[in-house]
Amino acid sequence: MRRPTTVVFVSIAVGVLFLFPLGYLVYGTAFQAEDPWSIITSSTALGPLRRSLLIGVTSAAGAAVVGTALAWLVVRTNVPGRRFWRVAAALPLVIPSFVGAAALRAAFGPGGLVEAIPRPDGFAGAWITLVALSYPYVYLPVAARFAATPPSLEEAARSLGDTRRRALLRVTLPQARGAIAAGTMLVMLYALSDFGAVSLMRYDTLTRAIFSSQLFAPSVAITLGLLLAVVALVVSTGEPVLSGKAVATADTRPPRIHSLGRWRPWAGLSVLAIVSVAFVAPVAVFLVWWLRGPIAGRQELADLVESVTELTGPAAGSTVAGVVAALAAVLVTLPVAYAAVRSHGRVSARVPAVISSVFALPGLVVALAIAFFALRAPDLLFSLYQTFPLLILAYVLHFGAQSMRASTVALGALSSNVTEAAGTLGAGPARRFLTIELPLMAPGLAAGAGLVMLSVLKELPATLLLAPIGFDTLATRIWHAAEDGFLADVGIASLALILLSGILTWLLVLRPAAT
Amino acid sequence: MRYVIGLLIASLAMAACGGAGDPLTVYSGRSEELIGPLLEDFTEDTGIPVEVRYGGSADLALLIDQEGERSPADVFISQSPGAIGFLAEREHLAPIAAETLELVEPSFRNADGRWIGLSGRVRVLVYNTDLVDAAELPASVFELTDPAYEGRVALAPANGSFQDFVTAMRQVQGDDATLGWLEGMAANNSPEYANNSSIVQAVARGEAPMGLVNHYYNFRALAEDPGLPSQNHYFAGEDLGGLVIVTAAGILHASTSQDDANTLLEYLLGESAQQFLSEETFEYPLAMGATPWEGLPPLNDIGGATLDFDSLGGGLERTKELIDASGLEGP
Numbered sequence: 001m002r003r004p005t006t007v008v009f010v011s012i013a014v015g016v017l018f019l020f021p022l023g024y025l026v027y028g029t030a031f032q033a034e035d036p037w038s039i040i041t042s043s044t045a046l047g048p049l050r051r052s053l054l055i056g057v058t059s060a061a062g063a064a065v066v067g068t069a070l071a072w073l074v075v076r077t078n079v080p081g082r083r084f085w086r087v088a089a090a091l092p093l094v095i096p097s098f099v100g101a102a103a104l105r106a107a108f109g110p111g112g113l114v115e116a117i118p119r120p121d122g123f124a125g126a127w128i129t130l131v132a133l134s135y136p137y138v139y140l141p142v143a144a145r146f147a148a149t150p151p152s153l154e155e156a157a158r159s160l161g162d163t164r165r166r167a168l169l170r171v172t173l174p175q176a177r178g179a180i181a182a183g184t185m186l187v188m189l190y191a192l193s194d195f196g197a198v199s200l201m202r203y204d205t206l207t208r209a210i211f212s213s214q215l216f217a218p219s220v221a222i223t224l225g226l227l228l229a230v231v232a233l234v235v236s237t238g239e240p241v242l243s244g245k246a247v248a249t250a251d252t253r254p255p256r257i258h259s260l261g262r263w264r265p266w267a268g269l270s271v272l273a274i275v276s277v278a279f280v281a282p283v284a285v286f287l288v289w290w291l292r293g294p295i296a297g298r299q300e301l302a303d304l305v306e307s308v309t310e311l312t313g314p315a316a317g318s319t320v321a322g323v324v325a326a327l328a329a330v331l332v333t334l335p336v337a338y339a340a341v342r343s344h345g346r347v348s349a350r351v352p353a354v355i356s357s358v359f360a361l362p363g364l365v366v367a368l369a370i371a372f373f374a375l376r377a378p379d380l381l382f383s384l385y386q387t388f389p390l391l392i393l394a395y396v397l398h399f400g401a402q403s404m405r406a407s408t409v410a411l412g413a414l415s416s417n418v419t420e421a422a423g424t425l426g427a428g429p430a431r432r433f434l435t436i437e438l439p440l441m442a443p444g445l446a447a448g449a450g451l452v453m454l455s456v457l458k459e460l461p462a463t464l465l466l467a468p469i470g471f472d473t474l475a476t477r478i479w480h481a482a483e484d485g486f487l488a489d490v491g492i493a494s495l496a497l498i499l500l501s502g503i504l505t506w507l508l509v510l511r512p513a514a515t
Numbered sequence: 516m517r518y519v520i521g522l523l524i525a526s527l528a529m530a531a532c533g534g535a536g537d538p539l540t541v542y543s544g545r546s547e548e549l550i551g552p553l554l555e556d557f558t559e560d561t562g563i564p565v566e567v568r569y570g571g572s573a574d575l576a577l578l579i580d581q582e583g584e585r586s587p588a589d590v591f592i593s594q595s596p597g598a599i600g601f602l603a604e605r606e607h608l609a610p611i612a613a614e615t616l617e618l619v620e621p622s623f624r625n626a627d628g629r630w631i632g633l634s635g636r637v638r639v640l641v642y643n644t645d646l647v648d649a650a651e652l653p654a655s656v657f658e659l660t661d662p663a664y665e666g667r668v669a670l671a672p673a674n675g676s677f678q679d680f681v682t683a684m685r686q687v688q689g690d691d692a693t694l695g696w697l698e699g700m701a702a703n704n705s706p707e708y709a710n711n712s713s714i715v716q717a718v719a720r721g722e723a724p725m726g727l728v729n730h731y732y733n734f735r736a737l738a739e740d741p742g743l744p745s746q747n748h749y750f751a752g753e754d755l756g757g758l759v760i761v762t763a764a765g766i767l768h769a770s771t772s773q774d775d776a777n778t779l780l781e782y783l784l785g786e787s788a789q790q791f792l793s794e795e796t797f798e799y800p801l802a803m804g805a806t807p808w809e810g811l812p813p814l815n816d817i818g819g820a821t822l823d824f825d826s827l828g829g830g831l832e833r834t835k836e837l838i839d840a841s842g843l844e845g846p
Contacts, residue, residue, distance in 0.1 A: 044839075102713065110721055119722065199673065200709045212673050215573050215601050216832040293739050364574060371578060375585050386568075386587065464570035465578050469540070480546035480569065484796075485712040485735045489548075 008348045011339035014332055015351035018397060021358050022233075024369035025226040033219035040227055044209060044220065049227065052192055052206040055126055056235070060188035062131035066274055067138025067187075068173075068180055073267055075146040076172070077258045080268040085275065086143070087506050092278040093136035093451070094501035096458040098196030099478055099494055101129045103282035105200065106289075113284055125201035130191045132278035137190065137451065138183030140509075141406050144447040145179040145413065146172070151256045164258065178412050182405035185236070186451070189360040189401065192232060206231075207362050214364075225365050232360030236353035283498065289491030307489065311474065311496045318457050318473040318500060323508070325395035326453035329403040330445055332396055337407035352404060359401035363461035366398045370466060387468055394462040399455045403448035410444020411437075450509035457501055474500065538564035539775050540587050542579060544572025544594040545762060549796050557782045563775050572598035573675070579767065580605055589770035590779055592633070592762070595675040599763045603629040608765040612777045618784040623761050623801045632761035633783055634792045635799035635814070636729040638680050640668070640748040640756065641715055646724040652748045656727070656756025660699025669706045669714045669726030672843040676711060676729050676760055682834045683758050690837065697841030707843065719743040729760065734797035734810065749812060759814070761801065 029036050039045055073079045074086050092100070101120075106112055109119025120128050149172060157167040173180075195207040206228050213220040260267050294304055336355060339348035358366065370393065374385045384390045414437055422432045438445075458475050467473075474497040481489035543550060547569050554565045568575070568588070576598040579586050591608075593599035602608050608629040616628050623632035640659075642652065647667075653659060659668050671677050684693045706723050708714045714726035715736050721744075733747050750756035764783060766776040782788055789800035793808040800807055807813065 102716075105713070106716065106720075112720065200713065202707055202709065208673070213835065214577060215597060216835050289739075364577075368577060368581060371581050375582055382585065385585075461574060464568075465574060469566040469568050476569070480548065482712065483571070484546055484549060485715065485732045486548070486739070487716075487736075488739050 007335050008339045008343050008345050010335040011348045011351050014336050015348075015354050017332075018351075018355045018358050018400065020373055021361055021366050021369040021397065022226075022229050022354075024372045025222060025229050025365070027372075028222035029226045033223045036219070036223040036226075039220055039223045045206075045224055045227060048204055048206045048209040048224075049231070051123075051204060052228070052231070055123065055130065055198065055203065055205060056188045056191045058127055059130040059134065059191035060184045062127065063135040063138050063187040064180060064184040066131060067135040067183055068142050068176070070135070070271060070274060071139050071143035071146055071176075072168075072172070073271055075143045076255060077260050077267065078264065079260060079271055080264065081271075085271055087502055087510060088279060089271075089275060090136045090140055090450070090454070090505055090510075091498055091502055092133050092275075092282075093140075093454045094457050094497060095133055095282055095494065096196060096460065096475055096478060097129060097133055097194050098200060099482060099490060100133045100282055101125070101197040101200035102482070102490075103285040103494075104129055104132070104277075106285045107281040113281070113288065121201055123201075123203050126198045126203040126205075128277070129197040129201060130187075130194060133197070134187045134190050135274075135278070136454070137186040137402070138180060140447045140451060141179040141183050141409055141444070142176050144406075144443045145176040145409065147255060148413070148443055149175045149255055151253055154256065175413075178409045182409050185356065186359065186402055186405055188235060189232060189356060192228065192235075192360040193362055195362055210362060210365070225361070229357055229361060232357035233353060235360070236356035237350075283495065286491040286494045286498075289487040290495065291491075293488055307492050308496070311477065311493060314472040314474045314477050314493070315496060315500055317471055318475065318497070319504065321391070321395070321459075321463070321467075321471075321473060322453040322456040322504065325392050325399070325456045326403070326449040326508075328392050329396045329400050329452040330407065330449045333400045333404035333448075334407050334445070337404050337411050341408060341411045352408065355404050356401040358397055359399065361398070363398060363459060364465075367394055367462040367465045370394050370397070370462070386466055388471070391462065391466045391468070391471075394466050395452070395456050395459065398459070398462065399452045402451040402455060403445075406444055406448025406451060407441070410441040410448075413444070414440055446509045450505055453504060453508070454501055457497060457504075537772060538566045539589050539772055539779060541565055541567045541590045541592060541779070542575045542588040543567050543569050543592040544575055544598060545569075545592050549792075550592065553783065553788050553791055556787070557779060561778060561782070563778065565779070576601050579607055582769075583607070584769045586767055586769045588767050589772050589776045590764060590766055592764045593630075594762050596679060596761055596763060597675050599630045599765050602765065603627070607768055609768045609770065609773060611766060611780060615777055615781045615784070618781070618802050620801070620803060623759075624763075625765075630763045630765035631780060631784070632763050632801040634762045634789075634796070635759045635801050636676065636731060636762070637749070637799065637814070638676070638756055638758045638760065639728060639730045639733075640725055640750070641718050641728050641733050641745055642725040642748055643718050643721055643723075644744045644746050646721060653756075654751040655754045656750055657696060657754075659705075659727075660696060660703055662703070664703060664705075664725075666704045666706065667724045668700070668703070669708050669717055669723040670700060670843065671708045671710050671714055671728070672838050674710050677727065678834050678838070679760050680727075680755070680758050681838060684755050685834060685837070687755060690833070694837050694841060697837060697843055701842035705843075715745060719745040727756070730811075731797040759799070762798070 033039065070089050074082050074089060104120050108114050108117040112119065153171050153175065154167045157171045162170060193207065195211055198205045199208050206224055210221050210224045294301070333355065336351050339345065340352050370390065374382060374390060419432045419436055422436055460475055460479050463473055463476055474493050477493040478490055478497065481493060541554065554567060557563070558565050572594040575591065576593070579588055579591060579602060591599060591602060603625060610628045611631055616624055616631060619632055623635065624630065640652065681693060681697070684696065708717060711728040711732045714723065714728050715732040717723045718726050719736055730747055733745050736743055736745060764780055766773060770776055784802040786805065789802045789805035792798055793800045797808055797811065799811065799814055
């Protein structure tokens, strides 16, 4: 309440930066599109719009249930293999949707690995793929929240006579409400922006309509892009910033682990079932694609080794891009979260919706928007075109919503009493932030950084169009191999991407948060 | 961390000193695997350094369109006539030197000399030999609307190659007959897929008995798994079903290295480059006199309809309208 002015100013400046993609779409629609209104009201737009909203809402609902349940089981119960699942359950997020969808189609159905399960297709196929690949948006922040919920709250509920189930519903889940809402919103926006899963599953949404008209009917593509951005803005505004409810105490003990008793094997099986579809099935398909040549005796072992060593350069590129973008995104969006939670300014309260809306745009639109402005900039700025800093900017604009939501949740869970108490003891704002708020928020910020990092690891359009020439990532490798129909290369590069993500998630997100 | 700082410094330094030494910048819709080694050989042979940005042909064409006069690209290599036709139509491409153009038959290059074909892909019907009897295979693509093929022929209506094929049909048969064929395929409940690669996978695992695709996808699938029960069927003679679609290259207007760019195009149409293109990718070399990979039936034997590719870029919007109107694409 006392010092938000600078923070609010920075927050608004960041908000303006995130308006660039929208600005590009408005400009394009206004000056390049013929009769945009008739495009928006035609069946070209309305059918795909309806399907986009349907897949967005249903994917969000599915991911909210799956992500929350998994987080609770893995963090708060003695489910078998919980340490392994803790990391593995986050990994589906890193599978690019176009390979994830192709792998699920290859895994199930006639001629697939598991013939008894029907091949995913259409709405159901797109839904399963999107839920399977995006529930970690809910799982990661909620797991962080559960890990940080002090046991004293549940103990208090139990001592007042609540059963364990009632304590879960009345105390534990409400504590995570902000995290669940934030993650669910991210899933919805992700589903709106997705092109890979919906196109391979043959479900005709707005993004599919945008991509198929890009070259041949640019005015349709840009108008539909604007329509999607407006929908995203409306959706993002619909979620109020959830700050309250979570309680901070001086209780720093780790949360209690519930014994599942006779439910333990069943809980283990359900975790296994979810992770099987989202993770084990794609990994199995990647292994088959990679190894069926050598198994058929057609390839030498040396080829296999070479196919792995060829990936070290792209793996280094992925790591650098992911880590730098994650840090930058947390840094850029933290003031926005701060202003939204701590100040009550009208303008700064709108900034989160703007930032969120960019996440719902297809990556290609974000990349072209950045190119659009860079190409019209004076020489000094233009000299940054297709350099690493501009690429990082593209990642931050596209994925900043993720770190912002996570930071908002982390901040919302902090009681301002603690900082105010420190203030009355004479600590200045900077010291209060550094010594009290930042350490308490650290797990939440790390979760946000982790989400951005995993998104960058699978990012394609901006990397292809805006990276410095010669900058290669595992995702671009996978994409090229898939385009050319070289499935063995898709397999090994996808496995490498998953392994790298697992290592980075463990080293940079989960392990520091656990200590 | 040191790597990060190094990258940052390097990119700033590159930005600051502009194009000293001036390498040739190529935007390639063809992947590194399928053209990278050729470009390295080119640098070795000519001393002209080359920098390549790899991406999707359509995405790169959109980027070049946006870059305009500020485009860093000198040469654009496209996997589809649609994407390069789009740039020719928007006047981003410069005329190619006459002696380079003459390396290729007129039917495989732009009439105004703005782009030139590098390799060719033939449209085929891929089929599962366990599910389809060779006697059932059609001589013409027009037979596929027959009820005998109901639900059996996979299509990729959103795919560029399929759209090129439909545009060719419009040119030869007119819009009404084309719409009739598309409606016939839709009425036949032809299963729809996202792209060629997923159709070949679907045919190989028996999910779809047949599918309309480009010829090389099945060769690549067989190279990885020779046991697959999938095979190409070539349409007879001049049938439109066997259309040859080119991959092509063009030189940007904005380029200040027109000479080097022409040298590169000439190199890509040279003997060794053409041989690489055919053997690594199972495509047809387009330079006159070049020999295709031995596993391919000669282009002359299979007929291989060709057409005026220039109309492909411009007419694609109408093609898409017809596909939409026919009831194909989407649920």
